[in-house]
Amino acid sequence: MQHLDGNALAGALAEFFSFDVTTAIARCNGCGAVDEFARAIVFTSPAGTVVRCNSCDHVLATLVESGDRAWLGFSGVSAIEVRRG
C-alpha cells in the first residue's frame, strides 16, 4: 500500500481549519515523538485518509468524507500546537 507524506493533508483539511494543519505540531500518543503533520505518513483510500506517526506507525488522525458529511478524528494526539504569526 503506497503512502504519501503529510503535505498531502493541506488541501483535504483546509476547509476545516483556518490555519495550515501541515505546519501544526503534535505529540504521538503511541511513542511520544513530537513532529509536524507535514512529516507524518498518509495513507489515502476511498474509505478514508489515515495519518500515521513517522516514528512508530501509530494512527494520529483520520478523515472520512462522504458527500456533504465529513468525520475528522484525532485519536492518536492529545493536543495540536499551532504557531502564531
Next chain:
Amino acid sequence: MSFITRGFGGRSRERDDRLPPGQTLVHDFPVLSAGPTPEVDTAEWELRIVTEGATHRWNWDEFNALPHEDVNTDIHCVTHWSKLGTSWRGVSLDTLFENVESQFDFVMAHSYGGYTTNVPLDELLDGQAWVVTEFDGEPLDPEHGGPARLIVPHLYFWKSAKWVRSLVMMPRDDPGFWEQNGYHIHGDPWQEERYW
C-alpha cells in the same frame, strides 16, 4: 408516476438483485487499507480467541489441520463496489468457536498491524463467517489480507478484517477502528448502514 420514462424503469428492472442499494459491480479486486501491509510469516503466525476465562490458540499447522470449507459469496465494500461470486477457502467460525465458552455477546477482531473491527458474536456463527487463507484457489495475497483474513460477507467488507490475529470477546459492542472514526457500528449493506 407517468413522468418516469420507460428508459429509467427499464434500467432499474435490469439491475442485478444481488447488488445492495448504492452498489456498483466491479470485476477487479480493489485494495483498501488503513496502513502498511504487515509482513506476517506463517512460522510466527497465530490465531487466538480470547474470552474472559481462556485463550484458545492455533498456530499455522494446527489451523490448517482444522476442517476447511469452500466459500462462494458476494462481497460489498462501503466505498460502493460489490464483487459477486468470489471464491474463498478457510475455516468456519463455527469450527473455531466449537469449544469456546463465554458470557459475552460481542467480538473485537484484531489484526496484525493494529486494525480492529467489532462484530456481534451471533453474526459470526451459523455459517456467516470464516477465517480464510485462499482466494480463487491461490494462497491469499498479503495485500488482500494474507496469510489469513476474516470474512463476514453479509456485512460491509471493512468488517472482514485483513491479517486477522485475534478474536476477543467483549461484553459491549465497542467500536473498532473505522467505527470510531465515522463508519456505522453494524454495517449491513442491504440497509445501507455506511456511516454512524
